[in-house]
Amino acid sequence: MMLIEETAVPETALPVAQFKAHLRLGTGFSDDDVQDAVLTSFLRAAIASIEARTGKVLIERIFSWELVAWRTGYGQALPVAPVKAIEDVVLRHMSGSEEIADPAHFRLEKDTHRPRLMPVGTVLPPVPSGGAVVVRFRAGMGAVWGDLPADLGQAVLLLAAHYYEYRADTALGGGCMPFGVTSLIERYRTVRMLGGGVM
Known part of the structure; x- marks a missing residue:
């Protein structure tokens, strides 16, 4: 079995402005967008990680x-x-x-x-x-960020912020995810039965 993502999450669906506010980054400067590529990569990584943990696709x-x-x-x-x-x-x-x-x-x-x-x-x-x-x-749960349940949207921001804050740290254990994130996504996790069978 092989699952392939044929289309990626569009840039317009990523909450870069909300993420900047979450990180309390300064605004109103001429170079406001200098970190956008980095922030986008952390958002994509957080989305992918939460999707892998829950089996739920966030953005359509x-x-x-x-x-x-x-x-x-x-x-x-x-x-x-x-x-x-x-x-x-x-x-x-x-x-x-x-x-x-x-x-x-x-x-x-x-x-x-x-x-x-x-x-x-x-x-x-x-x-x-x-x-x-x-x-x-x-x-997917929706085509745009606003379609997501509030708890999943918050989980993505928390995890992306964790990646941002610890971007130079290589000592974290495998599978490390902040408690706040795991508690927010817990109700979305799928209980696997019968080896992924039809039930």
Whole structure:
């Protein structure tokens, strides 16, 4: 299985001004934007880290997920949430040729934690022998920063500020995340059952 982020979080969706206010950086100077690239990189890192911890996509974008087989033809759990729409399902043959599966044969079952690709009828379109299936979907809590729940938005700012303050420190332990951040994201974390199965 391989999950690929096809589109990145757009620059316009990043709360650089809010982050500057959070850090209490000075404003009104001619070089106000001199640190924007650095601040943007910390915001992107914080978003990626929180998404990895929660399994939730914050800012809407498109992903592709390649599988060599369905876990079960009666429904396949998707790797992240929330999923807004299935763009397409591509069946890739061993020869390299591809065909787009008929969208009348599957549907999206939306869920806060474990959205699923479900068959319309008996089973999902069969994966070609020796080939793969690529599911392209649009996922995210919203297209702009203001669409995020307040606690997740605050968690991103706190974590990005942590990265900014400790940007020269290499002594922090692996997986280190401030307590304030972990408490804010705890309710969004997905409990994994059945090895990522359909339930």
